[in-house]
């Protein structure tokens with residue numbers, strides 16, 4: 001049996017933001033960051049909300065990879081303002097923060113760590129959630145989890161609850177035009193990792209397969225174009241849609257080892273999420289191939305790679321992914337991130353420990369042992385082919 005959860009309403013295409021002019025309510029709290037504020041997006045969103053007659057307040061203190069303290073601050077603002085709409089506006093960090101703030105607003109006594117699929121959170125009694133994505137990566141506008149950083153314990157908390165999904169996800173193709181070229185590369189690689197890992201996950205199913213495969217095709221067709229030219233509207237729009245489709249897929253079938261290792265690498269060495277998973281995906285695929293060769297071959301064929309046998313198709317697909325990384329100017333190993341070997345080895349046990357506790361490990365087509373994770377991290381550090 002599979003239970004799938006998606007946003008109730010998804011608004012896409014030109015002018016999607018105008019949807020806000022017709023929502024019903026009294027007060028909206030916009031959760032965002034200073035960059036989004038500076039880009040003028042808060043003003044635009046507030047303008048549309050004002051047309052719907054809503055009073056607006058803004059919390060713009062969300063930092064990249066938001067921590068628990070920020071969530072508590074945001075919840076304090078929410079309790080004072082008492083909104084009936086929470087609006088997450090920005091990339092994954094802002095939308096995840098909005099989700100967690102929404103939970104604490106509805107449950108003042110809850111600890112963020114207590115969010116889990118079995119807890120009853122009573123969301124939607126006080127407020128509903130709109131997620132507006134300004135980057136084409138995290139898919140958070142469509143997922144039912146929030147990733148929050150526990151700074152004290154150097155942990156990324158993966159907080160899942162089916163209640164946490166947005167009531168409305170707005171994917172307006174104009175908004176990602178503001179992404180820097182580097183961000184276009186990182187977010188695009190994140191979309192690819194979401195979709196590939198969702199497709200080969202042990203929890204994949206017919207519905208997530210369809211979304212994941214289409215998202216992968218879009219990445220292969222449009223990512224380089226969107227990377228090179230932010231004014232290529234078709235490419236930008238397709239990548240924006242791909243991010244949400246991949247989010248809908250992985251939210252319901254989970255990601256895998258590249259994400260488990262990527263979260264760990266990200267928190268310990270402060271590496272941007274998409275950059276980390278972009279490096280790790282080809283290594284995790286080499287490791288997983290023994291159990292998922294046919295699935296990788298299906299992906300390869302869907303993106304036009306010609307090969308007679310599955311083994312060949314998988315090999316060629318991994319090669320293409322490495323080539324894509326290179327074309328996007330991204331490193332191909334952890335060493336190339338500039339982390340020196342001594343520092344890496346000193347933190348290797350911590351890297352393994354954190355990766356081993358991630359859901360991605362358990363649903364990966366081939367479940368790695370602690371020793372496998374050690375060897376995987378070392379291969380990815382040195383740029384060595386995974387042959388175990």
Ligand SMILES: [Zn+2]
Pocket residue numbers: 138190193194259273277
């Ligand atoms: Zn990701």
